[in-house]
Amino acid sequence: MLIHPKIDPVALQLGPVAIHWYGLTYLLAFGLFMACAYLRLRHEPYRSLHGTGPGEWSFKNVEDMLFLGVLGVVLGGRLGYCLFYKPGYYLHNPLEILFVWQGGMSFHGGLLGVILSQVWYARSRGKSFWQVMDFIAPCVPLGLGAGRLGNFINGELWGRAADPDLPWAMVFPQSGTSIPRHPSQLYELLLEGLVLFVLLWAYARKQRKEAQVSAMFLVGYGVARFTAEYFREPDAHLGILAFKMSMGQWLCIPMILGGVLLWVWAETRDSPATPKRTAAR
Secondary structure, three states: OEEOOOOOOEEEEEOOEEEEHHHHHHHHHHHHHHHHHHHHOOOOOOOOOEOOOOOOEOHHHHHHHHHHHHHHHHHHHHHHHHHHOOHHHHHHOHHHHHOHHHOOOOHHHHHHHHHHHHHHHHHHHOOOHHHHHHHHHHHOHHHHHHHHHHHHHHOOOOEOEOOOOOOOOEEOHHHOOOOEEOOHHHHHHHHHHHHHHHHHHHHHHOOOOOOHHHHHHHHHHHHHHHHHOOOEOOOOOOOOOHHHOOHHHHHHHHHHHHHHHHHHHHHHOOOOOOOOOOOOO
16 A cells, blocks of 8 residues: 655745745636636637726636635634534634634635625626626635645545555555555546636636526536545544534535535526627737
8 A cells, every 4th residue: 555755844044034835726726716717818708808998808807706716715704614613612622713723714605705795896896796706706616626636645535445455545654554445635636626626717718698608507516525525534533424424414404415405596597688799909
């Protein structure tokens, strides 16, 4: 069986300043978002709305959205972790909510933070909220995959016990045991990152009704995460919850249902008129 290489979490030490691999994977995630967003501007209806006026789209919009999105990810991710995973502990130790260097981030909390940040962005820029979210959705999965790579480098969020005969079963010394486990971080990198990106990008290439690309992201991520959770070791302080599901799976259920309902709502509502495609400039 394989042994986790136990990589030093510090990628580079510059005197008293330590640059961590996990921080670099966040930078990689933001860079991938920017690259995808640049290409997304060539898709309809954003290409037809090219310009700098209210309601129009340019790369400056991407920069503003990313800045607000980063705030949403950090604040929402931290608060979501405290609320969903350790509410009792942080209720008695509220100042430790600010101790982000101790770790503890929630994707579902980060998603709520991003949504709130983009509600403000859309209203302040005179744009449709769903058009903004449809723009963002296909640009996110590769960044999620980069985050899972960071989890693997850190040797955290390891998987459940695996059959020792599984060719890629891996021992994580950080777990304090010699049990061969599923490298669930890599499963999530594949499912939530690469597979979701390919499917969502292909879906978003054609113009859809507003909110449908966002709906497909909710469903796609929810299904991918729900599946990967069967191979991921549940949080020690929570364990397996009702119906033999983890907290991550329970949080994915409303996400999947919400995505299905959102897609149906978008399909049946009267969408605003979409500008016709203009000649390339």
